[in-house]
Amino acid sequence: MRDREREHGLGLGLKVLPDRGRLWVNLPDGRSVAWYDRPAGRVSVLSDRHRDAALAVLRPYLTGTWTVGPPPVPSAADLARLSLHPDDDLAPNRPGEALLGELEHGAAGARTRHRMRPDLLAQERVGAELDALEGAGWRVLHAVPLPGAGRIDHLLIGPGGVWCVRAVAGRRQRVHVGDLLVTVGRAEPRPDVRWIRRAAERATHALVTAVTPALVVVESNRLEKVPSLRDVAVLEPATAAARLTRAPATLKPSDTESLFTTARNRHTWSQV
Structure with a gap:
């Protein structure tokens, strides 16, 4: 039966x-x-x-x-979720959604795919660490699109506020984080610090609440940060969850759900 x-x-x-x-x-x-x-x-x-x-x-x-x-009786967040078209819902996005799409559909060449894999693994590692916080009242979105600027790797919303997170692949090399740039080994410096700072500003505008920028460096053999960098958190996966859960509580559960409902709607990000 x-x-x-x-x-x-x-x-x-x-x-x-x-x-x-x-x-x-x-x-x-x-x-x-x-x-x-x-x-x-x-x-x-x-x-x-x-x-x-x-x-x-x-x-x-x-x-x-x-x-x-x-x-x-549905809350405002429940009503918004039920009215959200599946194509506009960012909640099902996987960590590294854009990279996964390129790798799965073979859009990139072999050399490009080889360079992309560490970045994908870094996003998946950070995503898994952040997803584990959901039992503690946090909500997580992955691969949030910013028109003209790529995607926010991870957006974390919970008791300790809203965090805009970028994963950096350390590639088992020395990683130096400056006021504007990140240097991995002997590669050319990348504007990760400048990018995440700007992304957090756009997220603040979109969600009408303060958003803290953060870099999470995965698998570096040495991590260095200049002392003058204070507005961007620089973390590693092993310590990221502890740092975030120790952040002073600023959001009530209802605030978390309301912000998550707003953030998961693709249209929220189309005008920022």
């Missing part, structure tokens, strides 16, 4: 998509019909018409004791 129910759900084209502690059941056009809140152990059904089919496709993911019912 359960197999037939699940086949019915799949036959309707229902898809189960993870999103920060919830599993959403969506129709082929992207509309949500139900979601499973894992921490609460509850399946909220938005459409009675699709109740049985939604439960069928969710059944492999249900654990422990769980209940089914109508959704709680």
